[in-house]
Amino acid sequence: MSKELIRLKDVSMTFDDGVTVLHDINIYFNDKEFLTLLGPSGCGKTTMLRIIGGFQTPSSGDVIFDGVRINDVPPYRRQVNTVFQKYALFPHLNVYENVAFGLRIPREGTDSNGKKEKVKLSREEIDARVREMLEVVSLKGFEHRSIASLSGGQQQRVAIARALVNRPKVLLLDEPLGALDMRLRKDMQQELKRIQQQMGITFINVTHDQEEALAMSDTVVVMNEGVIQQIGTPEDIYNEPKNAFVADFIGESNIVDGIMREDRVVEIFNRRFACLDGGFGKDEPVDVVIRPEDVDIVSEAEGQLKGAVTSVTFKGVHYDTIVDFYGFKWLIQTTDYCPVGSHIGIKIDPDGFHVMKKSKYSGMFGDYSSYSEEYDEINDPTLLEAEEEGNDDED
Amino acid sequence: MKTKRAWFAFPYMIWMALFVVIPIVIMLVYSLTVDTETAAGTALEASFENYTGMALYMSVFGRSFWLALIATIICLLIGYPVAYLMSREGPGFQRLAMALIMLPMWMNFLLRTYSWMAILENNGLLNQLFQKLGVIALYNRLTGSNIDHFQMIRTSGAVVLGMVYNYLPFMILPIYTVLTKLDVRLIEAAQDLGANSVTVFRRVILPLSVSGIVSGVTMVFVPSVSTFAISRLLGGGTQMMLGDLIENQFLGGAYNPHLGAAISMVMMVIVVICMLVMNHFGDGEGEAVML
Ligand SMILES: Nc1ncnc2c1ncn2[C@@H]1O[C@H](COP(=O)(O)OP(=O)(O)O)[C@@H](O)[C@H]1O
Ligand SMILES: [Mg+2]
Numbered sequence: 001m002s003k004e005l006i007r008l009k010d011v012s013m014t015f016d017d018g019v020t021v022l023h024d025i026n027i028y029f030n031d032k033e034f035l036t037l038l039g040p041s042g043c044g045k046t047t048m049l050r051i052i053g054g055f056q057t058p059s060s061g062d063v064i065f066d067g068v069r070i071n072d073v074p075p076y077r078r079q080v081n082t083v084f085q086k087y088a089l090f091p092h093l094n095v096y097e098n099v100a101f102g103l104r105i106p107r108e109g110t111d112s113n114g115k116k117e118k119v120k121l122s123r124e125e126i127d128a129r130v131r132e133m134l135e136v137v138s139l140k141g142f143e144h145r146s147i148a149s150l151s152g153g154q155q156q157r158v159a160i161a162r163a164l165v166n167r168p169k170v171l172l173l174d175e176p177l178g179a180l181d182m183r184l185r186k187d188m189q190q191e192l193k194r195i196q197q198q199m200g201i202t203f204i205n206v207t208h209d210q211e212e213a214l215a216m217s218d219t220v221v222v223m224n225e226g227v228i229q230q231i232g233t234p235e236d237i238y239n240e241p242k243n244a245f246v247a248d249f250i251g252e253s254n255i256v257d258g259i260m261r262e263d264r265v266v267e268i269f270n271r272r273f274a275c276l277d278g279g280f281g282k283d284e285p286v287d288v289v290i291r292p293e294d295v296d297i298v299s300e301a302e303g304q305l306k307g308a309v310t311s312v313t314f315k316g317v318h319y320d321t322i323v324d325f326y327g328f329k330w331l332i333q334t335t336d337y338c339p340v341g342s343h344i345g346i347k348i349d350p351d352g353f354h355v356m357k358k359s360k361y362s363g364m365f366g367d368y369s370s371y372s373e374e375y376d377e378i379n380d381p382t383l384l385e386a387e388e389e390g391n392d393d394e395d
Numbered sequence: 396m397k398t399k400r401a402w403f404a405f406p407y408m409i410w411m412a413l414f415v416v417i418p419i420v421i422m423l424v425y426s427l428t429v430d431t432e433t434a435a436g437t438a439l440e441a442s443f444e445n446y447t448g449m450a451l452y453m454s455v456f457g458r459s460f461w462l463a464l465i466a467t468i469i470c471l472l473i474g475y476p477v478a479y480l481m482s483r484e485g486p487g488f489q490r491l492a493m494a495l496i497m498l499p500m501w502m503n504f505l506l507r508t509y510s511w512m513a514i515l516e517n518n519g520l521l522n523q524l525f526q527k528l529g530v531i532a533l534y535n536r537l538t539g540s541n542i543d544h545f546q547m548i549r550t551s552g553a554v555v556l557g558m559v560y561n562y563l564p565f566m567i568l569p570i571y572t573v574l575t576k577l578d579v580r581l582i583e584a585a586q587d588l589g590a591n592s593v594t595v596f597r598r599v600i601l602p603l604s605v606s607g608i609v610s611g612v613t614m615v616f617v618p619s620v621s622t623f624a625i626s627r628l629l630g631g632g633t634q635m636m637l638g639d640l641i642e643n644q645f646l647g648g649a650y651n652p653h654l655g656a657a658i659s660m661v662m663m664v665i666v667v668i669c670m671l672v673m674n675h676f677g678d679g680e681g682e683a684v685m686l
Contacts, residue, residue, distance in 0.1 A: 055583055075586040082587045088580040092602045101598070102588035166588060 005031045005169060005202055006052060011061030013047055013226075021047050022226045025061070029170070029204060030219075034196050036205045038213040039223035040249070045206040046085065048223075049172050052204065053082050066169075077108075081163035085174040087155050089147045095158055096143040099130045102166040133165040136195060153184045160195065170202045177212060189216050210250045214238065222246050243356055247289045248365035254295075254330045255366020258288035258355065266355055269305060269326055275353035287356045289366070292333040294352030297321070303345010309338045322368055329368040425656035445657035452640060452658065459637040460665070462551060462626075463619035466558035467566075470615045471608065473559070474566030478607075479600075481567075482574035489575075496564050508557055508628050515547040515556075515629065522547070549631035557625035558615075565614035573607030574600070609673050617666055637662050 006029040013022040021044045029035055037045045050056040051063060054075035062069050070078065081102075090098050103126045109119035121129075134140055137157040147155065156176060163171055176192065177185045193216050196203045207213055213220050214234040222229040222237060222245075230242040241247035244255050258268040263278035268288055280286060300306050307325040318333045323344065338344055426446070428439040481492045499507060514520045522544040525531050535541055547553055577600065585595045623638025630636075637658065644655025 053587060055586075074591075075583070076589045076591050080587075082584070084580055084584055084587075086580070088578065088584040090581060090584070090599060101585070101590075105589045105594055107589065162588065 003031050004028045005066060007062075007064040008048075008051070008058075009062040009064060011048075011051060011058045011063065013044070013051065013056065014059045020059075020226065022051075022058070025226075025228060027221065027228060027231065029202055031169075031202055032200055033218050034193065034203045034205065034216060035219045035221065036207060036213040036217040037221050037223060038207055038210060038249075039229075041208055043223045044226040045208075045223060046174055049082070049174055049204065049206055052170070053080055053172055054078050079169045080172060081166055081168040081170075082172040083156070083159045083163050083174065083176050086179065087159040089155055089158055089162070091147055093147070094143070095134070095139065095145050095147070095150070096130055098147065098158055099133055099161045099165050100126055101162060103129060129165055130161075133161040136164070136198065137161045138191075152179050153188065156180065156188070160192075164195070164199060168201065170204060171196075171199075173203060173205045175206055175208070177207070177209070185212070192216060214250070222249060224249075240354060241289060241356065243359035244287050244289075244361040244363075244365045245359070247287075247354070247356065248361075252292045252331055252333070253366050254290045254292065254368070256288050256290070256328060257363070258286050260284045260286050260355060264350075266353055269328075271304065273304065273348065273353060274350040275355060276350050277353065277355035280355065280357070285358055287358060287362050287366075289354040289356060290330070290348060290352055291354075292320075292331045293318075294348060295330070295332045295334070296347045296349075297332065297334050297336055297338060298345045298347050300343050300345045302347070304347055306343065306345050309340050309342050309344060312338065312340055331368045422656045422659055425653050426660050427657075429653050445654050446661070448654070449657060449661065455635055455637055455640050456662075456665075458551075458634065459620050459662075462555055462634070462636065463558070463616055463622075466555045466562065466619045467612055467616045469555065469559050470563050470566040471612065474563055474611060475570055475604075475608070478567045478571035478574055481571055482577075493571075496567055499560075500564060504561060505624060505628075507561065508625055511553075511557055511560065512548060512628055515553050517544045517546070517548065519548070521545075548629060549633050551630070551634050553629040554626050554634045554636075557629040558619045558622065561625065562615040562618060565618075566611035569610035569614065570604060570607040573604045577603055605676060609676060612673060613670055616669065620666060621662065 008025050008027050011022060011025040012020060014020040025048065037048060039045055047056060051058050054070070054073060054077075057071060063071050065073075065078070065080075090101065093101065103121050106118040106120045108116060130143075131140075134143065137160050139154065139157050139161065142150070142154065142158075147158070150158065156179075160171075160173075160176075173192070177188050180188060189212060192203070192205070205213075205216065214237070217234055219231065220234055220237045221231050224245050230237055230246045232240070237246065238250055241250060241253075247253040247255055256268050258266050260277075260280040260283065261267050261272060262282060263280075264275055266273055266275045266277070266286070266288055305325050307323040307330070309321055310324050310329065311320075311322040313320040315333075318335050319337055321332045321334060321338055323330050323332055323346070332346065427441060427443070429442045429444055430437045431440045481489055484492070512519070516522070522531075525545065526543075531542065531544065534545075581599055581603070582595055585599045590598065620636075621638045621641075623636065623642050626634045626636040626639055641655045641658050641662075643649045644651045644658065
């Protein structure tokens with residue numbers, strides 16, 4: 001990636017009520033990068049975005065833009081535009097005027113002698129830029145429609161056009177797809193990616209949907225409880241999660257206690273397995289992640305581990321099969337059907353293991369004992385509450 | 396469903412008929428007739444006389460609408476900033492401010508107006524204060540005049556003051572309500588797009604509070620146009636307004652209910668036209684206030 005554009009240095013945010021929402025955030029954002037802040041609701045994503053947009057001043061730390069500290073620069077002087085969580089379109093203006101809003105405001109510029117002056121765009125230039133932008137977001141012909149007459153997806157396009165027409169260096173998007181239905185969301189993921197590449201600017205996107213984050217981003221930042229858990233490419237985050245929280249939040253994971261006997265040898269359920277990880281201390285206790293799709297079901301005799309199937313759910317492409325190994329339940333995704341009650345064996349290749357250092361999240365995630373109940377949650381609210389107390393699942 | 400709803404609306408319809416439609420019809424009939432003497436006594440006779448003779452009172456019409464307009468503008472100039480500042484403060488301050496604004500309204504309207512008389516009188520509170528502070532002496536020295544009080548009561552200014560004082564809360568409240576409901580994210584969106592606070596106000600807050608302004612203007616202008624107690628007490632008979640004129644036709648020396656009814660009808664029509672024009676700007680949201 002190219003050069004660094006924004007940096008948050010030791011940024012913490014404590015609100016008046018004394019609650020600290022962000023803890024010592026250190027992160028940089030590169031130019032022309034599509035970055036996603038990913039984390040459960042309430043983990044501080046919006047707060048971080050508001051600090052970058054200038055709507056909130058961090059309690060401590062610095063916000064640096066292009067090498068300049070901008071903590072005290074008001075939002076209207078920042079080269080950053082935002083697509084707000086529920087779009088916040090101006091209800092008294094039509095589509096055209098919403099998009100033209102920023103262009104109609106005189107900007108501070110410098111004249112040929114380097115003196116400061118207010119620069120106002122000509123009517124023709126405004127018109128050209130608004131129309132160009134409406135074309136980018138596929139809203140040609142909607143110029144005179146009122147905001148209230150638009151669908152959610154169309155409103156969102158207006159919000160994007162309204163922000164991008166000002167040619168910001170960075171576009172902040174706060175859960176831009178959250179209010180859209182499933183199909184539209186998938187389309188818009190592609191669309192946003194296309195727009196970002198077409199404009200050639202940095203997008204900082206916020207979401208709690210891990211699939212969306214993986215699909216759209218160059219870089220994913222996983223957050224929880226106001227702390228950055230991991231920063232990396234989608235592949236890194238999925239294949240090399242740093243701790244049990246990340247492993248559980250991104251995709252499905254079986255997470256079991258293990259001991260690193262030596263480099264490239266890990267022990268789980270008192271059996272040693274070959275793996276690709278190294279660099280741990282001898283006999284160091286670790287968390288071991290095994291993704292459900294990395295497990296092969298074989299006959300009981302051939303299996304490295306043996307267990308009994310306790311539940312099978314057809315998911316279209318594959319079966320979600322829950323297998324009980326010595327009291328610990330795993331989720332396995334295969335295309336082979338194994339009936340409930342059958343005894344099976346499994347095989348895991350060395351690259352199917354991912355070994356992580358122990359963290360404060362160890363033991364909190366990655367057990368599918370409650371799997372079957374998850375499907376009853378809708379019918380049984382008491383179960384859901386009990387679950388929520390136990391572990392902090394993705395919402 | 397439908398019959399049920401119609402049934403619920405029934406008491407309201409009776410109410411409207413009894414207290415709105417029937418009185419207007421009676422007034423209309425009155426305004427289009429005159430009393431005539433016949434052998435059998437007085438009888439009603441259809442006539443346009445009441446309307447054609449009204450030109451005589453043009454100056455009263457003019458004064459009423461003019462003073463009401465000035466009072467409305469002053470109320471707007473004071474009320475909007477007050478409502479705006481209130482809406483931006485914390486909830487504690489908002490409750491306190493609201494209580495202070497409502498407080499005078501718990502006292503009878505006439506009493507409040509009488510107390511203004513006591514304040515504005517030639518030897519009232521204010522003039523005594525000016526006397527003590529030497530303001531009057533200073534004024535005399537500066538202008539070479541020789542007065543012993545400022546003429547405040549019995550002027551149009553006193554009438555406007557009375558209107559502003561009495562009706563200001565009706566301007567503040569609807570504007571305040573609209574402003575508190577305004578989505579702060581719209582303000583942030585405008586800032587995000589490059590608007591400083593002046594631009595945010597001009598291009599977002601003001602346009603989105605038009606409905607409150609329309610309600611406020613309506614609620615101040617209509618009672619101001621038709622007031623009679625304020626002009627009587629603070630204008631001291633020098634500032635006759637439509638309300639006084641009408642009252643005089645029904646209860647006063649000029650007893651002529653037919654003329655009174657006609658003046659009322661004309662006033663009503665003009666007010667309704669004014670309000671329709673206003674509502675045109677407010678997207679019809681002020682309509683609810685009229686009914
Ligand atoms: N202005 C504020 N005052 C106090 N607490 C706040 C404020 N804004 C957000 N919070 C709290 O900060 C936490 C993080 O909020 P937010 O950044 O909106 O999370 P996210 O966008 O990740 O869901 C929440 O617990 C929220 O209640
Ligand atoms: Mg949020």
